[in-house]
Amino acid sequence: MLHKTRGIVLSYFRYRETSIIVRIYTEEFGLQSYLVNGVRSAKSKTNRIAFFQPLTLLDMVVYYKPGKDLHRLSEVKVNFPFQHIPFDIAKSSMALFVSEMLTKTLKEEASNQALFYFLMDSVLYLEEAEADYENFHLAFLLKLAFFLGFGPSNAREFEGQLQEQKYPFLPDDAAEKALNHFLRQPLATPVKISRLTRAELLDALVAFYQIHIDGLGEIKSLSVLREVLS
Incomplete structure (x- = not known):
């Protein structure tokens, strides 16, 4: 059955020669995986791979069947085209880090609109902020921890x-x-x-997540983020 939903791209990996499997946090169904065929083909008429970069906000029409691990997209378009995140090295590094953390921590395949709105608002803030966003990733992780069930009170x-x-x-x-500020403001x-x-x-926050998320493992984007912000 076809459904309309908004989504936030978390990550994708290559599948066979020309396709990808993309993980998207959706407004209606929580975390879902979608097979997108032909997106990496040289014969593709549009650069659709750009739709699936980290934290891209999408409007989608999707096929959905409860219990399935892999779904398909019927229609997809960018909800809010980015003008800054892909072209600003600090913002793009933060986006890559945040998307990797979300990929490794979000597991729920059910609608959680409060979490979806938090994620969407956070992405829009990162895109639109002109100054004073250098601590975005720190405040984001602390606030995300409450949605995941282990947010500290102070x-x-x-x-x-x-x-x-x-x-x-x-x-x-x-x-x-600073920690109390991020938690309360x-x-x-x-x-x-x-x-x-x-x-x-930043290092302490990653360690804090490793305490609470089994198998979190290495955060590959962390070294890039450290270098960019140093």
């Missing part, structure tokens, strides 16, 4: 969980203030921290 709780797992995280006043609210503090918080 900086001390975050610190305590890491120390219980023998992770050497001893935040100074600036780091603790809207995503777009700026906070000034040093590059060193930003790097330490």
Whole structure:
């Protein structure tokens, strides 16, 4: 049966010679995988592979059958064409990192509109922000943790969980203030921290996710993000 839904692209991998399997977090069905045929063919009349770059916002008509692991797209178009994320190295690095974290943490194949709206609003903020977005990935991960069921209530709780797992995280006043700020304020609210503090918080946040998500494994985009933001 055909259904209309919006979606946020998380990642894709190549399938056979000309196709891909793309993972999309949808408004109506949660996390779903779609087979897209011919998208990598030299004979393709449009550059449809661009539709499936990290965090692209889509309007889709999809075939959906409960219980199936792999679905197909009937129609797809970009809901909000990006003008900045693909061309700004800091934003594109953040998008790649966020999409990898989402790919490895989102598992639910059911509608969760509150989570979908949070993700969509976060992507739109990253696309449209002209300044003060250098901490986007930090605030995003802390807020995402609440949707995943392990968000800390304050900086001390975050610190305590890491120390219980023998992770050497001893935040100074600036780091603790920043953590509480990210937890309590809207995503777009700026906070000034040093590059060193930003790097330490990023590593601590990835470790925090590794505590709570079994098999999270290596985050391949992390080294690129570190280098870009250093």
